[in-house]
Amino acid sequence: MSTIIHEFTTEIPRWRPRVQPIKLDEATPEQLDALKVTPSNTKVSDYVLVLANDVETLKVRTPLFNAIMYNRGGMGRAERELSAVGASVVNHCIYCTAVHASRYNQLAKDEEVMRRIFADGEDAELDERKQAIFTFAAKLSKAPSEATQDDMRALRAAGLKDDELLDLILSAALFGWANRLMHTLGDPVIDD
């Protein structure tokens, strides 16, 4: 038996697909390439096997995702995770929130920020810089028109430079993408 979870958590659930993942032994060479399957790496998640149904998008999306979240320079990695969580909380993607909240906690070595966000959602009160980042990511996620010049001014006042602003926009927008896959194509479950 497994139970679908509806509350935010940093315990990463299992993702149970609502559509058929491709079967590895029937995968085309293009799919195997996009999945980065090699004789020594045959473990592929159900999520990626579901996305392999649209292999052309998958093979360009994976490097894009990694570049936005892990490229050098610009906004720090923990702050990109905070931006990802801002989007995922608004879109109520339990799975994405769990993965990126736990990464934030590891990188920032602090659990208080996520405790506040889980307790108060979009109204969570954080220090000036984190607040500006979280609020902007949440508003841009809710509807692009919700994010305004006032939010940009708050980010500037909190010390964000142009390259950091761009990374914030990219990471928040990226989770508009990721949430619409994870939250719609499957359920976050825990197995008894």
Place this chain on the structure above:
Amino acid sequence: MNELSPNDVVITQADAAESGPVRDALEGRADIMAMTQATHDAALKPADPGGLSHGERAALAARIARLNADEGLAAHYATLLEEAGADEAVSAMADPAYKGGGDTRRAALIAYTDLVSVYPRETAAADIEALKTAGVSDADIVRLSELNAFLAYQIRVIAGLKLMKAMA
């Protein structure tokens, strides 16, 4: 090192090509902008479109842009729609007021798109089941989701860059 392409849809839409602080920041992330353009091409004009034609993709993209009040981007997708040579029923999907005209499959594609583009948190298992019931294959459900997901990303990058530019 990648350079910014003069044909980049996001940069063109945000009117961010001219020299200045926004372009400087974009040049520092030229690799990401190039990959963003590559995902646009993969979601809108894949070599193998499966059961979701280039015309349907362009029409739904224009619809999503309009649902997000981005008329400039909607015009870009209207051009792609014309290039795809789609028939009238497909072109009609670009108008948010059109709900499928009694065609079960088109109505299901539209209902899913209208929900996921604006209220993604409300999406439930029943919405995926509705697509299956309307005869949309599992692979096409993934293609439709990727199209919607890509548009959500693209629209937000454009909106963010416009804000940056207004402040520069």
